[in-house]
Amino acid sequence: MVVCRSRALGQLSGRGWKRALLSLRPPWAWVRPLSNGKPKADTHFGFETVSEEEKGDKVYHVFESVAKKYDVMNDSMSLGIHRLWKDLLLQKMHPFSGTKLLDVAGGTGDIAFRFLNYIKAQNQRRQQRELKSHQNLSFGDIAKWYQNSRCSLGESHVVVCDINKEMLKVGKQKAQTLGHKKGLAWVVGDAEELPFDDDKFDVYTIAFGIRNVTHIDRALQEAHRVLKPGGRFLCLEFSQVNNPIISRLYDLYSFQVIPVMGEVIAGDWKSYQYLVESIRRFPPQEEFKEMIEDAGFQKVAYESLTSGIVAIHSGFKL
Ligand SMILES: C[S@@+](CC[C@H](N)C(=O)[O-])C[C@H]1O[C@@H](n2cnc3c(N)ncnc32)[C@H](O)[C@@H]1O
Known part of the structure; x- marks a missing residue:
């Protein structure tokens, strides 16, 4: 680089020299402030x-x-399909009674509520x-049994962790409306620096969250740290469309329709513009x-x- 510049300077004279020298950036100019x-x-x-x-x-x-x-925007933009993707994530997870789940970037709680419903069912x-x-049970025994089974979670537990208080606030309100009282905790925290001890959870999920994180590698390392040996990482995220025709249609829909929907439904064009751009990155x-x-x-x-x-990625801490 330096050699090329001095060679170029060697061919200049008079005012050309001065202009060339002034146009040269000092070596520290492209280093951002400390x-x-x-x-x-x-x-x-x-x-x-x-x-x-x-x-x-x-x-x-x-x-x-x-x-x-x-939530309204999610349903409108995906025509409700995000619900099926999230259901599939739960099917893949196939949690058992006693599973401790950490749902990072859990936002308004969609994955957590599905987890609780799955375990209860x-x-x-x-x-x-x-x-x-069981034979010869009384009517009272049967009634009691049914009552217990309706809210039975066993030792299962889910922690929803998200950096954004407003998203969690909406999630907590939803939990109340849906009647989820037990087995659920809400924690403000950064995926890159999780506020949990090592080897704590059986499953770590992150749905449509990891692309928003600044250092994806750090978030992945944190996921690995907080999982117990044998624990599973599951990530649901937008991915790369593999069919060229669908890809063209998808691009058209993403860039021409989604920001407009964002403006009409949420009064926020820019955020939804970011959403489609972040998917492409x-x-x-x-x-x-x-x-x-x-x-x-x-x-x-x-x-x-x-x-x-979208794609679901899965990995194990072994
Ligand atoms: C698209 S929403 C996904 C919410 C939910 N998981 C779902 O599937 O509906 C992305 C979430 O990631 C959260 N988020 C972004 N950066 C984060 C970070 N560094 N740590 C934790 N959460 C983060 C946002 O606050 C937001 O709630």
Whole structure:
């Protein structure tokens, strides 16, 4: 680089020299200002280049702004399909009575509520089977048994962790409306620095959250740290569409329709513009699989759903 510049300077004279010298950037000009002795790195916020610090603030602002309309927008944008993707995540998880789940970037609680319903339904079925196998039960015994089974969670528990208080606030209100009182906790925390001890959870989930995180590698390492040996990592995230025709239609829908919907339903064009841009910036299936492996997970696999619009990645801490 330096050699090329001096060669170019060698061919100049008079005013040309002066102009060339003035146009030369000093070597420190492309290093961003220092903060705590470290150069500030750039990252992306959708298609925009921003500092890492700015990204965190901007992402926070997006979800603070959309929190109240988040669920309505999810249903409208995906025509309700996000519900099926989330159901599939639960089927893959196949939790058992006693599972301790950590749902990171859990927002308004969709994964947590599905988990609680799954466990309750499973326990109810088991108790019904047991009940049928008992002979000579009184009416009182049967009534008591049914009452217990309806709210039975066993030792299962889910912690919803999210960086955004507004999203959690909406989630807590939803939990009240849906009647989820037990087996559920809400924690404000950053996926990159989880406020939990090592080896604590059986399952870690993150649904449509990881692409918003500034350092995906750090979030993955944290997932690995808080899982018990044998624990499972599951991530549901937008991915790369593998059919060129669907890809064109999807692009058209994403860039032409979603921001307009965002404006009409939530009065917020920009946040939904970010949403579609952030999806395009997220690594494709294979690349993300390698990142999960780099964090120490084993038996990493993924399944693309709806032509790759989303994918579920899974890995184990062994
Ligand atoms: C698209 S929402 C997904 C919410 C929920 N998991 C769902 O599937 O409906 C993304 C969530 O990620 C959260 N988030 C973004 N950055 C985060 C971080 N560094 N740590 C924890 N949560 C984060 C946001 O606050 C937001 O609630």
